[in-house]
Amino acid sequence: MTNITLDAENLRAPALFGSSGAAASRRPWDGLRRRLSPLLRRAEPAPARSPWGEVAEAAPLAPGLLWFRAGRRAGYRLSAARQRALPHYLRSHDGWYGDAVEWAGVAVVFPRIFDPLPAGDGARSLYDLACDTLRDWRPEAYEAWFQTSLDMDEIWSCALMRFHREHRDDWIACDPPLGALCVDARGRAALAARPGGDPPYGASLGLRRGPTRRFAAPLDELHARRGRPFLIDLSRHEALDAEEQESDAAPFPPARGWDAAAGFRAGGL
Secondary structure, three states, X not given: OOOOOOOHHHHOHHHHHOOOXXXXXXXXXXXXXXXXXXXXXXXXXOOOXXXXXXXXXXXXXXXXEEEEEEOOEEEEEEOHHHHHHOOOXXXXXXXEEEOOOHHHHHHHHOHHHHOOOEOOOOOOEHHXXXXXXXXXXXXXXXXXXXXXXXXXXXXXXXXXXXXXXXXXXXXXXXXXXXXXXXXXXXXXXXXXXXXXXXXXXXXXXXXXXXXXXXXXXXXXXXXXXXXXOOEOOOOOOEEOOOOOEOOOOOOOOOOOOOEOOOOOOOOOO
């Protein structure tokens, strides 16, 4: 199974409705605007910033569903009403969904919007690509949404499972919501991490949880890796705890100088 990723170019407007040529590149959203008019006349203004920086381009695909590009990243932002349509296991804490993995949760929940839109290769729809992405990187969420069960060969071949196997001796951050992290004045988040992380199906496959340590990593790095496991770099990410803690021990006490209410929530909902 190939490593499925979706970069900003795959989510750019020309790929969405197959336009090409110089004229199309100058006005890439004309075709999509015709299809969604008159709803676009009532579109809300786009937020100025995203978790990945300033929003350079934005266009609504449907009421409450905004496509955006910020630097080298792209993705979708949902209104509060759209956000409530996603189950908790597919929902981001801030309504932003990046182009690495998070976007797939949006696409599978709204197939009537994404199934007619071709992916970058044109051979399949964005909905089809989203199904593959979700299965490869969020297999448990895939099973929950589609009410199915993957067999063992499918589970072990998932890109996420391969990642955890390849890094079983490395410290991988556990995955709390970004908005729940403690943040210091330098813009660093305090992360709990374990050797090998927390692979999906860990308990059912008999995988023992390793000891836990806490590290500090810049928030912008965490946002850059949203949707994927975050690998601790011991040469750059400061260890906040001198000793390892057993996984079944009491939680780490709050650290002095860290603010639990300072999690990054760009733009709000």
